[in-house]
Amino acid sequence: MRVFAAVLWLSCCMPLGAQVSYNRLLRADQEPQNWLTYSGSYKSWRYSSLDQIRTGNAKNLELKWIYQLDSTDKFEATPLVVDGVMYFSEPPSDVIAVDAKTGRAFWTYRDTLEGNVGVCCGRVNRGLAILGDTLFLAALDGNLVALDAKTGKEVWKTRVVDPSFGYSLTMAPLVVKDKVIIGPAGGEYGIRGFLAAFDAHTGKEVWRFHTIPGPGEAGSETWAGDAWQRGGGSVWLTGSYDPELNLIIQGVGNPSPDWNATVRPGDNLYSSSVIALDADTGKLKWHFQFVPHDAWDWDAMQIPVMVDAEWQGQQRKLLYWAHRDGVFYVLDRSNGKFLLGKPFLKVNWLAGFDENGRPQVQPNSLPTAEGTLIYPGVQGGTNWYSPSYSPRTGLFYLSVWADYYSVYQEGAADYIAGRRFNGGDIRQPLAFNRKTTLFPDEQQGYGALRAINPKTGEMAWQVKFADLTEGGVLSTAGDVVFTGNREGYFHAFDARDGKLLWKISLGGYIAAGPVSYSVDGKQYVAVAAGHGMFVFGLRE
Amino acid sequence: MRSSSVAVLLVASWAWAQAPTESLFNARVDPEQGRKLWSANCAVCHGPEGKGGRGPDLTSGKFRRGGTDDDLYRAMRNGIPGTEMPGFPLGGVESMQLLAYVRALGRAAMPPPRGGDAASGRELFSGSAECARCHRVGGMGSRIGPDLTDVGARMPPPDLLAVLLRPDERVLPAQWYVRAVTRDGRTITGRRLNEDTYSVQLIDAKEELVSLVKEELREYELIKKSPMPSYEGKLTREQLDDLVAYLASLKGTP
Numbered sequence: 057m058r059v060f061a062a063v064l065w066l067s068c069c070m071p072l073g074a075q076v077s078y079n080r081l082l083r084a085d086q087e088p089q090n091w092l093t094y095s096g097s098y099k100s101w102r103y104s105s106l107d108q109i110r111t112g113n114a115k116n117l118e119l120k121w122i123y124q125l126d127s128t129d130k131f132e133a134t135p136l137v138v139d140g141v142m143y144f145s146e147p148p149s150d151v152i153a154v155d156a157k158t159g160r161a162f163w164t165y166r167d168t169l170e171g172n173v174g175v176c177c178g179r180v181n182r183g184l185a186i187l188g189d190t191l192f193l194a195a196l197d198g199n200l201v202a203l204d205a206k207t208g209k210e211v212w213k214t215r216v217v218d219p220s221f222g223y224s225l226t227m228a229p230l231v232v233k234d235k236v237i238i239g240p241a242g243g244e245y246g247i248r249g250f251l252a253a254f255d256a257h258t259g260k261e262v263w264r265f266h267t268i269p270g271p272g273e274a275g276s277e278t279w280a281g282d283a284w285q286r287g288g289g290s291v292w293l294t295g296s297y298d299p300e301l302n303l304i305i306q307g308v309g310n311p312s313p314d315w316n317a318t319v320r321p322g323d324n325l326y327s328s329s330v331i332a333l334d335a336d337t338g339k340l341k342w343h344f345q346f347v348p349h350d351a352w353d354w355d356a357m358q359i360p361v362m363v364d365a366e367w368q369g370q371q372r373k374l375l376y377w378a379h380r381d382g383v384f385y386v387l388d389r390s391n392g393k394f395l396l397g398k399p400f401l402k403v404n405w406l407a408g409f410d411e412n413g414r415p416q417v418q419p420n421s422l423p424t425a426e427g428t429l430i431y432p433g434v435q436g437g438t439n440w441y442s443p444s445y446s447p448r449t450g451l452f453y454l455s456v457w458a459d460y461y462s463v464y465q466e467g468a469a470d471y472i473a474g475r476r477f478n479g480g481d482i483r484q485p486l487a488f489n490r491k492t493t494l495f496p497d498e499q500q501g502y503g504a505l506r507a508i509n510p511k512t513g514e515m516a517w518q519v520k521f522a523d524l525t526e527g528g529v530l531s532t533a534g535d536v537v538f539t540g541n542r543e544g545y546f547h548a549f550d551a552r553d554g555k556l557l558w559k560i561s562l563g564g565y566i567a568a569g570p571v572s573y574s575v576d577g578k579q580y581v582a583v584a585a586g587h588g589m590f591v592f593g594l595r596e
Numbered sequence: 597m598r599s600s601s602v603a604v605l606l607v608a609s610w611a612w613a614q615a616p617t618e619s620l621f622n623a624r625v626d627p628e629q630g631r632k633l634w635s636a637n638c639a640v641c642h643g644p645e646g647k648g649g650r651g652p653d654l655t656s657g658k659f660r661r662g663g664t665d666d667d668l669y670r671a672m673r674n675g676i677p678g679t680e681m682p683g684f685p686l687g688g689v690e691s692m693q694l695l696a697y698v699r700a701l702g703r704a705a706m707p708p709p710r711g712g713d714a715a716s717g718r719e720l721f722s723g724s725a726e727c728a729r730c731h732r733v734g735g736m737g738s739r740i741g742p743d744l745t746d747v748g749a750r751m752p753p754p755d756l757l758a759v760l761l762r763p764d765e766r767v768l769p770a771q772w773y774v775r776a777v778t779r780d781g782r783t784i785t786g787r788r789l790n791e792d793t794y795s796v797q798l799i800d801a802k803e804e805l806v807s808l809v810k811e812e813l814r815e816y817e818l819i820k821k822s823p824m825p826s827y828e829g830k831l832t833r834e835q836l837d838d839l840v841a842y843l844a845s846l847k848g849t850p
Contacts, residue, residue, distance in 0.1 A: 426690065522793040543792040559794070 076186045078233050091137040091571040094183050094228035094294040099362045102444040103531050104572035108579035110534035114548040114557040116595045121159030123589040131584040134183040137573035148179035149195035157575045163208035169197040173219040176244040183228030187256050194225035194238045214259035220474050223247050228294045232335045239291020243309040246286030246477035263338030267308045267326050275325035283320040286471050288312030289327045293440050296360040303332045307356035315423045316469040316479025317351035328356050342392035346379050351422050354380040357440045376510045378454050380436025384513040398513030401458040402431045423464035433462035434482045442528035442569035449551050451507045451516050453529040453537050460501025505539050517554035528569020540566025630697025637684050646701040657702030668695050709753045709840040717842025739803050746848030756843045763822035774798050777815035
């Protein structure tokens with residue numbers, strides 16, 4: 057028996073070659089030379105405990121290599137790094153394995169997309185997951201694909217959703233135990249969202265939780281008529297996992313149609329909410345709806361950042377959440393209890409919260425045919441851009457779009473399968489996409505890297521940019537915060553006060569989160585920018 | 597969903613960028629709605645026709661607190677401190693309709709352009725009106741100001757006249773100017789071509805392409821007014837009509 061236990065321990069816990077066991081994923085923060093999940097660990101801090109690159113020497117960073125894509129689609133992926141090998145997805149749905157030290161390719165996987173895929177926001181993919189020797193790709197065309205990490209060959213492929221109904225897959229999967237967890241994008245197409253678990257060995261579906269409940273299911277009373285059938289609630293960003301609670305913590309997207317809320321009376325659960333599901337069964341344990349009856353497209357597609365800390369004198373399992381609606385929330389992640397809701401930039405829709413954290417919406421905030429001016433605008437105060445939490449500074453770092461508005465117009469909401477189902481339109485003076493001859497006027501809002509004290513929701517510091525920013529954020533034990541912006545700069549800032557330590561112009565839109573890893577004892581920082589993967593290290 | 601309707605926004609931003617004659621919100625101008633809003637909110641002080649009363653006359657097209665869209669929008673939304681003018685918390689599109697209406701009141705004092713002589717206008721353009729000193733048409737003239745090769749396709753004659761008479765009313769970000777002073781005391785001015793957090797690129801008065809690093813500057817200023825002088829009183833009515841006729845004939849190179 058003891059021998060058996062020892063063998064079991066060996067097989068489950070020892071890093072055997074490139075085998076990434078579940079136990080390694082559980083303890084990802086104990087092997088900082090690797091980057092094993094989308095957000096770096098199940099806690100989703102996007103924090104590296106490597107400290108070779110520090111505030112004092114970050115000025116000596118230099119480019120080590122670039123991997124250039126064939127694709128000209130927007131590059132939003134976070135790479136994985138496993139024992140010297142970097143894996144990343146190339147949009148729309150290809151996969152590359154390269155030497156993490158030199159950027160030279162071992163293999164490439166070219167996915168043949170099936171059918172015509174309608175996507176609202178670019179043919180993108182945000183990354184991969186790994187378990188054992190297998191990589192998992194949620195491909196744009198609705199297939200979940202398992203690849204041999206050594207060869208790039210397909211192990212299995214499972215059809216998850218049908219793109220002809222507006223569904224697509226863009227998120228990096230989350231692996232928990234022996235399951236691969238994903239959900240579909242398509243909140244602009246009147247889909248019915250879900251989060252589902254697939255057997256990592258066979259690709260067979262194990263459980264599915266509908267983010268929009270059907271008749272008879274709990275929460276269906278928050279819908280009227282058959283609106284639930286096309287109620288949205290997409291899932292396109294990776295959640296977090298708490299192994300002690302055995303809970304998957306996952307954000308859920310906007311209800312459909314986006315801006316015509318009159319055709320879907322009720323709170324519209326579980327849209328624009330965070331849900332906590334039992335990782336084995338997919339059963340709902342608790343939920344918290346940030347925006348009941350959301351009429352502004354403020355989906356909860358943010359990374360759930362899990363921190364154990366004292367809250368008002370009591371040790372608690374906290375969840376930090378800077379939401380698209382412009383509010384920084386702190387919840388108790390064991391039960392979803394609301395602890396703090398504090399706007400982190402200008403909002404004009406919110407009058408306050410009741411004791412359960414239900415927002416009191418200002419009168420006349422709903423979209424109208426004529427148009428309603430609301431702060432924040434439709435891109436939100438922040439969005440899917442990964443935030444970071446540093447246990448050294450205790451600060452929460454994120455990209456914000458501050459103090460800008462959109463005019464939300466309600467319009468017709470006629471559902472046609474596979475077509476856009478927005479129910480209105482948006483106007484705003486702020487340019488959504490970067491043009492060299494079009495600049496945001498600071499009176500109309502600005503983009504910034506922001507540090508928030510999560511104990512109070514107050515701003516600790518910020519760095520304003522001349523343009524808006526969609527960059528994810530990485531913090532490190534060297535007290536350095538890395539982020540890129542859509543001007544194409546990649547920066548290192550002092551995590552304590554936001555002082556600029558180093559920057560480089562990469563010449564292309566940065567809309568991805570950086571990671572850090574090491575090979576042969578040397579620390580690197582990688583970020584997807586423009587149409588290339590860029591890797592930096594210290595000058596030798 | 598995500599970047600939520602990128603396509604929709606792209607269209608909105610594009611239209612805003614390309615259509616300076618429309619409002620900030622790119623809303624279709626509805627004179628009837630503007631008139632109603634005027635009657636309900638403004639007429640009591642500024643008079644039913646805008647000729648003034650308790651508040652000033654707004655039909656001259658001149659505004660004491662600044663006449664740009666931004667100035668007018670702010671005055672309407674926030675009021676003017678130290679005066680009896682209160683702020684009006686109108687919806688976004690309502691504000692823009694009202695703004696367009698106030699603009700139209702100002703234009704009422706401006707005679708509409710009559711059919712001028714484009715050939716004479718062309719002579720003025722490269723001659724005494726000195727337009728070609730800054731503007732370029734079909735590859736001729738200066739690159740300092742906006743290229744006017746297709747301005748007649750972009751703007752109707754009344755708007756062309758309005759710009760000649762009141763160039764500061766609406767200056768798009770792409771036409772803003774930079775004034776910078778280097779540490780060694782050199783002053784550089786030019787039209788901004790590009791700008792980011794740390795640097796700015798411009799074309800200067802000698803048509804040189806100049807790139808400046810902001811932290812190396814002693815002063816840095818973005819000039820949102822037009823460097824073009826008003827032609828009011830400088831050209832006769834006939835000359836203005838001729839110039840407008842010429843500009844209106846510029847439809848771009850096929």
